[in-house]
Amino acid sequence: MKIDLGKRDLKSLFWILRQKESYRAILNLFLKIERPFSILWNEILGRRFHSTVFVRTPLMRLKVFLFDRVDLSTLLGIFCREDYKLASTDKIIVDIGSNIGIASLYFLSRSNETYVYCFEPLPRNIEKLKQNLTPFSGRYNLDEVAISTQSGEFDFFFEKTGKFGGLNMNTAQQKISVQSKEINNILGQIIDKHSEIDCLKIDVEGLEDKILKHIDTNILNRIKKIYLENSGVMNLSPLFTRKWRYNVAQFIRHDCT
Numbered sequence: 001m002k003i004d005l006g007k008r009d010l011k012s013l014f015w016i017l018r019q020k021e022s023y024r025a026i027l028n029l030f031l032k033i034e035r036p037f038s039i040l041w042n043e044i045l046g047r048r049f050h051s052t053v054f055v056r057t058p059l060m061r062l063k064v065f066l067f068d069r070v071d072l073s074t075l076l077g078i079f080c081r082e083d084y085k086l087a088s089t090d091k092i093i094v095d096i097g098s099n100i101g102i103a104s105l106y107f108l109s110r111s112n113e114t115y116v117y118c119f120e121p122l123p124r125n126i127e128k129l130k131q132n133l134t135p136f137s138g139r140y141n142l143d144e145v146a147i148s149t150q151s152g153e154f155d156f157f158f159e160k161t162g163k164f165g166g167l168n169m170n171t172a173q174q175k176i177s178v179q180s181k182e183i184n185n186i187l188g189q190i191i192d193k194h195s196e197i198d199c200l201k202i203d204v205e206g207l208e209d210k211i212l213k214h215i216d217t218n219i220l221n222r223i224k225k226i227y228l229e230n231s232g233v234m235n236l237s238p239l240f241t242r243k244w245r246y247n248v249a250q251f252i253r254h255d256c257t
Contacts, residue, residue: 021246025081032056032079039072055079057109064105065131071100078106083248084227086110087256090198094190095119096147096183096211097203101129107199108136115139117190121146121156121178146180148207149214154180184216191222201227209233226251 030036034054053075055062066072077083084103086093091114093107098118107116118133118140120126126144133140146156156178190197200223202208208228221239231249234242243250 021081025076028080028082029076033076039076042072055109057106059109059112060135062105062109062135064102065100065128067100067128071102074099074102077246078103081246083246084199084201086114086199090224091115092190092194092196092198093117094187094197094200096201097205098129098142099125099203101132103201103203104129104140105132105136108133108139116141117186118142119145119147119181119186121180122158122176143181143186144179146178147183147186147202147204147211148180149182149210150180151182151185152180153177183211183214184219187215187219187223191219195222197223199223199225199227203229205229212236221253224253224256 026040029040032055033039034056039053051066053064053066053072055064055075057079064075066075079102084106086107088111091111093104093114093116095104095107095116096119098104098120101118104116104118108114116139118129120129120142121144123144126142129142133142146154148154154177155175157175158173187197187200202211204211208231212226212228212231212233217237220237226236226240228249228251230247233249233251236242236251239253240251241254243252
């Protein structure tokens with residue numbers, strides 16, 4: 001029997017509370033987020049969401065624009081649970097599946113020297129991403145395309161929030177035609193310019209493992225760390241160590257641990 005607490009499934013809430021990372025997130029919520037009690041209460045109950053949230057970062061007080069309740073969960077996972085934690089030396093970041101820019105905001109607010117390459121094909125998300133990244137004009141590049149194992153024009157499926165969308169989600173409510181670029185092509189261009197990629201984040205709703213396995217070895221070995229949502233890949237390369245944090249697989253190159 002499914003039991004709900006507000007709009008939150010009680011079973012999923014208990015799962016969250018069993019994860020040790022959830023308690024780091026709660027601590028950081030009070031350290032980094034303004035109005036933490038109200039935000040925590042609404043997140044637990046899954047009720048109304050805050051359309052704007054103020055976050056304390058190493059660089060500035062950030063105003064983050066949220067457009068749905070699921071965006072709040074994303075913000076807490078990234079800024080408080082630190083799903084995509086960066087080292088102080090990480091400067092060149094690739095954010096595949098940038099959505100409304102919350103992960104890119106986290107990356108850009110770590111250091112004045114960080115530069116982010118964003119890839120997002122959904123127009124409704126792109127508009128919101130640009131709004132969120134306004135304070136960092138000139139420090140990110142946005143390519144309005146999907147990323148996959150081949151280039152071309154494909155159907156992109158999405159639901160009403162824009163949070164969950166991808167090239168293989170044919171059960172979603174809506175679809176549009178988008179341009180896609182092949183992963184090795186875009187990573188190769190970035191590596192040609194910067195020599196290495198410090199962090200590659202991939203969140204493309206189900207295609208993460210397929211894309212990861214498609215990356216050429218020579219390119220893979222020029223990436224210091226890779227973050228994938230819900231990845232089942234166990235062995236990537238002898239050069240990488242696999243770790244797990246909440247629902248994010250982390251592949252860290254041995255010389256970067």
